[in-house]
Amino acid sequence: MSTPQYVSTRGGDAVSFREALLRGLAPDGGLYVPTHVPDLPARWRQASSLGEVGQRVLAPWLEEEVEGVDDLVADALSFPVPLVELSGAWAGGFVLELFHGPTLSFKDVGARTMARLMGALLDGEPVTILAATSGDTGSAVASGFG
Numbered sequence: 001m002s003t004p005q006y007v008s009t010r011g012g013d014a015v016s017f018r019e020a021l022l023r024g025l026a027p028d029g030g031l032y033v034p035t036h037v038p039d040l041p042a043r044w045r046q047a048s049s050l051g052e053v054g055q056r057v058l059a060p061w062l063e064e065e066v067e068g069v070d071d072l073v074a075d076a077l078s079f080p081v082p083l084v085e086l087s088g089a090w091a092g093g094f095v096l097e098l099f100h101g102p103t104l105s106f107k108d109v110g111a112r113t114m115a116r117l118m119g120a121l122l123d124g125e126p127v128t129i130l131a132a133t134s135g136d137t138g139s140a141v142a143s144g145f146g
Contacts, residue, residue: 003064004034017065018121021114034061050096051077054113066120076112076144103143105136111144118145 005014008026015023020032038060047053054073062069079101086093101108118127131141 003061004036004038006032006034009033017062021118021121049077050081050109062117066117068120069117072116072120073113076116077109079108081109101140101143103136103139105140107137107140108144111137111140113144115141115144 003017005016006020007014008028008030009032010026010028010030012026012028012030014035015032020026023032026032041056041060044053044056047056051074054077055070058069058073066072081100082097083094084097085091086095098106098109101112129141129145131138133141
């Protein structure tokens with residue numbers, strides 16, 4: 001199965017990942033959703049880092065549209081994201097500590113990945129990024145796109 005196209009939640013024609021990512025919102029004000037969900041390769045379970053998980057999970061979504069997706073994701077997720085085993089009443093459970101990125105925000109994971117993908121798709125074309133926030137989103141976006 002090929003990589004998905006994206007359609008607005010309000011209808012309309014399907015667009016590429018590039019077009020959906022760079023537009024943000026669909027022209028009709030809807031959000032873009034994929035036309036189908038690609039199969040997830042079982043090998044993601046053998047990944048030894050979040051970057052490796054990201055590479056394996058995103059490849060079926062992006063490999064036909066984004067050149068070098070593995071390198072982009074590895075670069076975006078190049079900080080530690082410990083998987084911590086819980087104890088006591090929560091024994092047997094695990095949590096990912098997503099606050100070890102450059103701005104100490106969980107948003108580093110998404111912002112850095114989005115920035116690397118946009119950078120690859122823009123191929124040097126200048127773009128203005130505007131983030132309105134009252135919290136840690138701004139610093140994560142600024143750091144990710146910087």
